Amino acid sequence: MISPFDAVTQAQLRAVRPRGQWNGQRRCWDFPLEAAAALRRTLQDRFPVEPELAQWLAWLEQPLPPLPAHRLLVAAAGLSEPLADGRRLFAHQRAAARWLLARRGAVLADAMGLGKTLSALAAARAMVRLADCRVLVLAPVGLHDHWRSEALALGLRLELHSWARLPESLPPAGTVLIADEAHFAQNLHTARSRGLLRLARHPRLRAAWLLSGTPMKNGRPAQLYPLLAAIDHPLARDRRAFEELFCQGHWRERGGRSLWQATGASNLAELQRLIRPLLLHRRKQDCLDLPPKQRQLHPLQLDAARGRGFQHQLELRVRDYRRRAARGEVRRDAEVLAVLTALRQIGSDYKLAAARELVGGLLGRGEAVVVFTAFVRTARMLQRELGPAALLSGAVPVAERQRLVHRFQAGELPLLIATFGTGGLGFTLHQARHVVLIERPWTPGDAEQAEDRCHRIGMGGSLTSHWLQLGVADQLVDGLIASKAETIALTLHRGETQMRRRRLTAMVREVLAAM
Numbered sequence: 001m002i003s004p005f006d007a008v009t010q011a012q013l014r015a016v017r018p019r020g021q022w023n024g025q026r027r028c029w030d031f032p033l034e035a036a037a038a039l040r041r042t043l044q045d046r047f048p049v050e051p052e053l054a055q056w057l058a059w060l061e062q063p064l065p066p067l068p069a070h071r072l073l074v075a076a077a078g079l080s081e082p083l084a085d086g087r088r089l090f091a092h093q094r095a096a097a098r099w100l101l102a103r104r105g106a107v108l109a110d111a112m113g114l115g116k117t118l119s120a121l122a123a124a125r126a127m128v129r130l131a132d133c134r135v136l137v138l139a140p141v142g143l144h145d146h147w148r149s150e151a152l153a154l155g156l157r158l159e160l161h162s163w164a165r166l167p168e169s170l171p172p173a174g175t176v177l178i179a180d181e182a183h184f185a186q187n188l189h190t191a192r193s194r195g196l197l198r199l200a201r202h203p204r205l206r207a208a209w210l211l212s213g214t215p216m217k218n219g220r221p222a223q224l225y226p227l228l229a230a231i232d233h234p235l236a237r238d239r240r241a242f243e244e245l246f247c248q249g250h251w252r253e254r255g256g257r258s259l260w261q262a263t264g265a266s267n268l269a270e271l272q273r274l275i276r277p278l279l280l281h282r283r284k285q286d287c288l289d290l291p292p293k294q295r296q297l298h299p300l301q302l303d304a305a306r307g308r309g310f311q312h313q314l315e316l317r318v319r320d321y322r323r324r325a326a327r328g329e330v331r332r333d334a335e336v337l338a339v340l341t342a343l344r345q346i347g348s349d350y351k352l353a354a355a356r357e358l359v360g361g362l363l364g365r366g367e368a369v370v371v372f373t374a375f376v377r378t379a380r381m382l383q384r385e386l387g388p389a390a391l392l393s394g395a396v397p398v399a400e401r402q403r404l405v406h407r408f409q410a411g412e413l414p415l416l417i418a419t420f421g422t423g424g425l426g427f428t429l430h431q432a433r434h435v436v437l438i439e440r441p442w443t444p445g446d447a448e449q450a451e452d453r454c455h456r457i458g459m460g461g462s463l464t465s466h467w468l469q470l471g472v473a474d475q476l477v478d479g480l481i482a483s484k485a486e487t488i489a490l491t492l493h494r495g496e497t498q499m500r501r502r503r504l505t506a507m508v509r510e511v512l513a514a515m
Contacts, residue, residue: 388414
């Protein structure tokens, strides 16, 4: 609600229930849709209503019929029936479908590889059968074929949209909204987060089910807030209160301005207790008897000559950065981050020999291997030196990516090399018993995603994840992963009561001292 300042109108708006909030950035009042009737009575005809909102208000006056009872929905889901391709749902998938059907808004946060797609579609099938619902799925475009094949096994028709092109509205009939990889909407300032919230508040929405194996990718409770808002969790009805209680929200003076900061983590045990009814998180060891996954660290050392070459390249990068900063092309206060990024990029090149030796030895023993790296240049050099190998990067068309994965899974290619952003999302690579991480991404969720492409239902033996670690930059990133993982565990897992957190500033000081 937008209006010029008027003391009488402001007083009237503060008295409207459900209560609204003043949005300082947009200079307007934000109200929940349930306050529409009270607003119209209070304001009468003093303000025009946008045509789309008028349609939403008309739908509010013509609500959809109530949903059938939970037991009827569970029976209609046919959770014990075999699928069209002969598969049957696992016990944990049937439990997840029953759990979703009991909630109109929920986050299914099971670990990667536990079959969240089938669980959500089985629950949606009950809504289609008894409530004549449409099923609308938001998913990365690279996963659309997977969603289509799983929907075909359940006899469902889907309306698929990518996160890059969210629909503006929902159909007039009731709709079940399923958002896959929901952590794509963890930042309230992005268009896709706002688009998800718009759909999740639509009057014709029957249910909003969010799927994500990493609902807190970076270990910050602030990333949970948009997901909780999309499922209408009570905690998300007052953003400032949420950030003060769980994100160490506070005002900070910077450059003569007061800025609100909410990037910390606090009261995590209480947050875990409050989100538990609407967020289901289970680990693989809780649901499946999978072969074990172990991580093996490979510390690397450079000889004197290669060490001097490394140092020389780093000095060139630092000089170049300082020249650009002097010309005003980059920020002067970001030099530490620039040095760390340069360390990782140069280190990736200097780890090629060790990676080639490790992967070559595994291939020589007849093992299938998946290699992940953050840098396309590293991936291409490894492919040239170790081929034949499949290469998955952002430059590879989506259809070609799936074809390469099929060839790897069929045993036609013994090696698959991928960047984290492309190969770490949505693919099943359980043909491999060894996965090599040349370096690790900044977020523990991305490292877990990459490893769990191989650690999945149907794997033939134990999985070994090899971490190559060269110098202080890798040590810093691996330390950050461990620290953030503890935050995530405390928020999502029951029984986690202690956390040994380390501040980034302290870790950077250690790195600079070592350098």
